[in-house]
Amino acid sequence: MKAIDLFAGAGGLSEGFRRAGFDIVAHVEKDFTASLTLKTREAYYYLKDNSKMDIYIKYLSGKISRQELYENIPEEVLNKVINQEISDETNDEIFNKIDKLLNGEPVRIILGGPPCQAYSLVGRSRDPNRMKNDPRNYLYKQYLKYISRYRPEVFVFENVSGLLSANNGVIFDSIQNDMRTLGYNIDYRLLNSRDFGVLQSRRRIILIGWIDDLDFQYPDFNVIENEYTIKDLFLGLPNINAGDKIDFEETQIEINNCLKELHINNDFNYITQHIARPNNKQDLEIYRLCVDTWDRESRQLKYNELPENLISHTNKKIFLDRFKVVPYEGISHTVVSHISKDGHYYIHPDINQNRSITVREAARVQSFPDDYYFESSRTAAFKQIGNAVPPLMAETIAESIKEVLDE
Template sequence: MKDANHTQSPAPIPVIDLFAGPGGLNEGFSSVGEDTDNPVFQMVGSFEMERNAVATLTLRSTFRILKRAGRVPQAYYDYVSGKISKDDFEQDRAVVDALASAKAHVHQIELGAKTRDEVDKKIASALSGALKEEGSDWVLIGGPPCQAYSLAGRSRRTNDEKFALDPKHFLYEEYLRIIKQFRPAVFVMENVKGLLSSTNTGVGMFNQILRDLRHPDPLHLKYEIRSLVVDEVAEDLLPRDFVIPAEKYGIPQKRHRIILLGIRSDVVERTDRVVLTETKPVTVRDAIGDLPSRRSRISPLAHDSDEAWDQLRSDVRSQVSTSRGTDNVMAEPETDGDAVDGDGGEAVVRYRKWIEDPRIRSTVHHESRSHMTSDIKRYGHLAAKAIELGKTPKFTDLPDDLVPNHENIKNDVTPFMDRFRVQVWDAPSSTVVSHISKDGHYYIHPDETQMRSLTVREAARLQTFPDNYFFEGSRTAQFHQVGNAVPPLLALLIAEKVVETLRLTKNNDDSKD
């Protein structure tokens, strides 16, 4: 029998996730209070169109359901480490019910005019089953696909007359429509920084979106849009104030994204204005410096062998030694699985606690891609140069025989001077984007002895996905999912600020008196 003075913990606040990807925002919100008996948020609906991301979302939701129930069975770890098949995992008696529950709220569907009725029915059903009474608080999260907003996307389609009509420009309208229809107490919308300068038929996209989100239904529904990094009243905020530079908040990556925090007008009076707290940087070394060393495989694979690799490494060692005027180079790999000793203080401790799982016995998704011999040599040279310079070099730092044979390579003005980008040990990485699925030139490992691009797990570490997070699909699909996601640890920090905004911490503290 419960103590008569004990107040039951409030029910978790329902969350709907649109354009969910592999679940970055989803993971952050779901993790608030998850290690206690009082989780703050409950994911009741995730909507995503890409099948591999849906499979990843479903698996991760299953993992969280099992975790909240008390313990994740060994079958999960056996599956992600490749010891059992997916069928064996899904048929495990400890998994079946959790998997069914996950499939019930993860939906593979493309949001748009053709699916509105179906989406609305699923959202209405999810909310009616989760809300204790009409008008209770719930949260909407997500971000429309960003290809049409991004600078890279626009540069590729400069002369494309259909670009202005690209439906990706207007997918935010689905997000807006759902806000208008279902009136969340709070919404969190994410998008790329390039949206600030994006225009469509002469109209600035960001300002238009901001106006729409502030007044989804001007007569009956209004929202106050807040920044999570600038402590100013909404009316005084500038467009740049909505950009979160992730590296300032303990994320080992220079990722700058727009985050809009919307508070329904009738909820505003019972909220506080809060912002994220800056920390010391978490570096590439802090993130991936403990992962086991890997060598690149040589492409084509018919040419790959330990002997061929040793010869390549010897050739690069000799040439780098000559350019440095020393023989003391490329002696041992930088990474050997030892613990990282960073100087980021609490931020590093928090990061490590977030990503680590002692039940992971072997690193998941940590296989190197294959690279052509010429690229392997370039990677080795540029990584060595990065260590010498303390920053990523340009391709012009390559020896003449390794400079790419491009038509405009000798021009005074050469595009893509940083086509080959080495990640630097003692700084946050450059932005991990979906292009990492195409090639590894922008993501060269900082250890000059490994001469390769990053693995999926290394990219996931920089994106702050926990080591027990498994990405379904081919390696290309895995890279694509990682690059498209919101860093889950950043999502957790945002979710914690939503908790403070809604004064949930105070309410929970009061309930314990």
């Protein structure tokens, strides 16, 4: 079943739908580093399917360059990644590229969610105009142009919960009305990734549209109640300190049921991108106090509780949760793209490591498998991970839709 992923990011939706058996014909993504990640993932699947994983390992270990990796991948595989901004000026060119990839076959499903900064509650709080005139409010119209052209049987539209209240709900009402005008039935839920087995509380709107003559209704997803914790999830990753990194290391990784069931690691005996950002002395002292408070009292330390010599912000009445520990014995709070700016909201629970979580740990929290590689820097990787849809959640959604399309 042919699928297109728009505003694809690092490919979280694509990964889940691919696992469920969909053929992702094209990923359209304007960010260059995210598009490189998508190409690397396409290369991974091609090499895996053709028993050439040694080439992928050589790339991860730095023995061959990205260009040398590409030389082992057919052009039509790499061309699935379209690194262009979706706009009125570029759509015709993108349509032509997708049409070539489809080679006359129909699109069964379209995935994606337009960039969400203009809808996010945090974004609005930082904008004096509450983002009322932000052009990103209307990127959904570009998404609908692809729905109109390819007429998929189903589409999946993902976005932040803030979309429900953006412009007092007017924007979301407009989106739904425009979708119905195209001849689709629609329904949505505010879903939490934790209910899909992801070890993270992450609430997102998942809207599904389907053509009139399709016997479909919004799935009733069974809540997955597992007892796995962050401690289970981080198993096998070596202890490191702030500023340390393991870019690539071959090792016999210890595997538990958590890592198997969440598809984090299935006999991939390599550690990549276990990279911790460096921190100054003040940050590290704050981290130590936060973890100590959590260990002793099972609560997050508020900013105004810090010793005076560690307080650098004059405002001590708002944003008091500037620093937050990811607890060993529970699940993580939402990983967002701000993790690319600093790690204060994602402090590692081991006081002896005294750092924020690494790229690989963040990827695991988002349910990306260990064989997933994020291009091309630590900052870019964190941003891609923070913006992604958890693949484990996407896979469950995909399986429910596939059951209907298979009939």
